[in-house]
Amino acid sequence: MNLKLKIWRQKDPNTRGKFVNYRLRDISADSSFLEMLDVLNEELISKGEEPVVYDHDCREGICGACGLYINGRPHGPDSLITVCQLHMRKFKDGDTIVIEPWRARAFPIIRDLMVNRNAFDALIQEGGYVSVNTGSAPDANAILVKKEHADLSMDAAACIGCGACVAACKNASAMLFVGAKISQLALLPQGKIESNRRVMDMVAKMDELGFGNCTNTGACEAECPKGITLTNIARLNREYYKATF
Amino acid sequence: MSSIFTSSLGKKLLMSLAGIFLIIFLLVHMGINLLIVIFDDPMVYNKAAHIMSTNILIKIFEIILFGGFLLHMIYALILQIQNWVARPNRYNKANYSNTSFFSKFMIHTALITLVFLVIHMMDFYLKAKFGHAAEVIVDGKAYHDFASEIIDKFKMLPFVIFYIAAFVFLGFHLVHGFQSAFKTLGMDHKKYTPVVQFLAIIYSTIIVGGFSFIPVYIYFL
Known part of the structure; x- marks a missing residue:
């Protein structure tokens, strides 16, 4: 495949970025999107130019490190996958591919396509945990959990914190991420104890970090690589009202 | 609680x-408006409008209604500005998410809708409040003759088009x-x-259809 790439290049957080065009030839349709970028970087390095900086880690679709905004969609034109699982067969020979970083005030650009997602860590630090004594493993049936609640909690726990929800949302809102974390813990007896404090702290932090507000548009749900649904935002609202009134 | x-x-x-309060109000408003086309006697509408502008309970409700409007608009504006600020640099490629x-x-x-509302308030509501509308005397009692004013206006095509267009946009707003x-x-x-999503379409269609029926009916008859 021959491709034209239009990639956002930005030296550092304080420098103004711009799009730079690149041409790539003979890319295998079976290579992954990140492998295609690796080929580009090898070419750039061999020419003595700076390679394109982008986040990646496991390349198995489970770590949440990678995240590129490709042709107007976070993680590219496929559904329920991260960009490392995107393959070039999803594109056509001669395509122009526009690659941008996540754009949100809460996710400042570090360099090129790499953004700082510490804001998600800060949210987790506010309450995305359960305060328990870590002793020996408890008996599996010591605390009974409804099957339905366990399933819903597990669904919410699938969130890998990649930030695609923020990137896709027209308001750069983090409510799907926070909703998933709140749901994951509030549905289980172990997490219920701190649920009021957790939701108040996490919502306050989310506002402080400069994320936008959810308008129930559904872009986050459509682009989440792990299929986290808007139901989690509705539960976040319920938990918040429960803690407030 | 203060949060x-x-x-x-x-x-x-x-x-x-x-x-939600405004959604309910729109249904009531539409019901009263439809009186002008349901009954041949324009005084039915005029009497209903008279009750709406003089009844003490309606006057109290009016304050709550304006409060609701203001609350909805002010918070919408604050949230929208925060949303714009949350993404200072826009994407080059428009979002294609489903x-x-x-x-x-x-x-x-x-x-x-706000532009329409301001025009509506200046053109209709303030006239009713400050008594610049024409009057009609029935059984020795004076009523504002809004029915004739509405009929006169909706005999003019630009008013009909503007009115319907405003409600179509309001309908788009209501669907979501x-x-x-x-x-x-x-x-x-x-x-x-x-079911709620289906009801949203039904409700919006009723509001757009109900309000738009009035100018269309008056214009063609």
């Missing part, structure tokens, strides 16, 4: 409650606003959310 007025979720709650179409244009349809308010209140269910 309800300042936090993102609190502001959204207040905005959605005010929105989302609800009308939700993307809520602020735009809201602004069009109706179902979004339920989600904001925390109501989301695998079985019932599609």
Whole structure:
């Protein structure tokens, strides 16, 4: 495949970025999107130019490190996958591919396509945990959990914190991420104890970090690589009202 | 509790409650407006309008209504500005995510509705309040003759087009606003959310159709 790439290049957080065009030839349709970028970087390095900086880690679709905004969609034109699982067969020979970083005030650009997602860590630090004594493993049936609640909690726990929800949302809102974390813990007896404090702290932090507000548009749900649904935002609202009134 | 007025979720709650209140009000308003085409006697509408502008309970409700409007608009504006600030640098390539179409244009349809509302208030409501409207005397009692004024206006095509266009945009606003308010209140269910989404379309169609029927009926008859 021959491709034209239009990639956002930005030296550092304080420098103004711009799009730079690149041409790539003979890319295998079976290579992954990140492998295609690796080929580009090898070419750039061999020419003595700076390679394109982008986040990646496991390349198995489970770590949440990678995240590129490709042709107007976070993680590219496929559904329920991260960009490392995107393959070039999803594109056509001669395509122009526009690659941008996540754009949100809460996710400042570090360099090129790499953004700082510490804001998600800060949210987790506010309450995305359960305060328990870590002793020996408890008996599996010591605390009974409804099957339905366990399933819903597990669904919410699938969130890998990649930030695609923020990137896709027209308001750069983090409510799907926070909703998933709140749901994951509030549905289980172990997490219920701190649920009021957790939701108040996490919502306050989310506002402080400069994320936008959810308008129930559904872009986050459509682009989440792990299929986290808007139901989690509705539960976040319920938990918040429960803690407030 | 105080965070309800300042936090993102609190502001959204207040905005959605005010929105639901306005959704109910629109139905009442449409019911009264339709009196002008349901009854041949224009005095039925004039008498209803008289009750609406003189009854003490309605006057109290009016204050609540204006409060609801203001609350909905002010919080919408605050939240919208925060949303714009949350993404200072826009994407080069427009978003292609599969989302609800009308939700993307809520602020735009809201602004069009606001323009219509301001014109409506200046043209109709203030006249009724400060007594510049023509009067008709029935059984020795004076009533504002709004019916004749409405009929005169809707005999002119530009008024008809402007009125219907305004309601079509309001309809777009309501299609998303109706179902979004339920989600904001925390109501989301695998079985019932599609029902709410269907009701949102039905409700919006009734509002657009009901309000638009009046100028069309008057213009052609």
